[in-house]
Amino acid sequence: MPKELHDNICQRSVFESIYKKYAQDLTNFLYYKFGANLEPSDRAQDAFIKLWENCAKIPPSKAKSFLFTTANNLMLNAIKHNKVVLNHQKIKPKSYTNEDPEFVLEKKQFARQYEQALSKLSEEQRVAFLLSKVEKKTHQEIADMLGTTKKVVEYRIYSGFKILKEELIAIKHI
Incomplete structure (x- = not known):
């Protein structure tokens, strides 16, 4: 197994190169898969934030996989959240009281x-x-x-x- 040139995403130059390489592809992937309603560019940014938070644990060779998996999960969580919101909106508040x-x-x-x-x-x-x-x-x-x-x-x-x-x-x- 060849040794990676950079073994740490926490180096600014390595993170920047990963960002430049995958940011647009990740946003496009989310847009094509889920549409524009769930702000795919925001979810892509959130995935990069999670990558930065875990930069010491993830080797550069696994960065793409981590980003796409994380962004996909963030979108699925947003869909679940929207379903919960819609279900709560369907519930009508009671229009009566027990007061005289x-x-x-x-x-x-x-x-x-x-x-x-x-x-x-x-x-x-x-x-x-x-x-x-x-x-x-x-x-x-x-x-x-x-x-x-x-x-x-x-x-x-x-x-x-x-x-x-x-x-x-x-x-x-x-």
């Missing part, structure tokens, strides 16, 4: 009333309140974001909460 229609209507009305009550807060109160309750930020984080002190943030949140409570109680009694 009256409850659903009340929930929508409350959401609207809550939005109206939020609009009655000052901008500073609304921002601090929403950062605290929706974004789950701490008072210190909010103070840092807004460039104020922690006490100012606490005041804004609690005064905003008091206004919201009064507004929602007033709406409930209407």
Whole structure:
């Protein structure tokens, strides 16, 4: 068995020569076998990446075989993935709920009333309140974001909460 001139694909010049020799052929092979929908040039590049990752294990004489086998497997994996995606797209989400229609209507009305009550807060109160309750930020984080002190943030949140409570109680009694 003749000894190979280069025994390591990890040498840049050897890898470049393999890339130049097989890149276009590999892309064409994938294109002709699987079509353009699965991005054959991307899969060919992925195969070269895998070759580079395993460069110390693969002799140059086996590089072509490795590339074509790897690229073929990557395309087959992409086809399997697309089948799974298509199967999930076929499943229709349920269009019903087990909730009482009256409850659903009340929930929508409350959401609207809550939005109206939020609009009655000052901008500073609304921002601090929403950062605290929706974004789950701490008072210190909010103070840092807004460039104020922690006490100012606490005041804004609690005064905003008091206004919201009064507004929602007033709406409930209407």
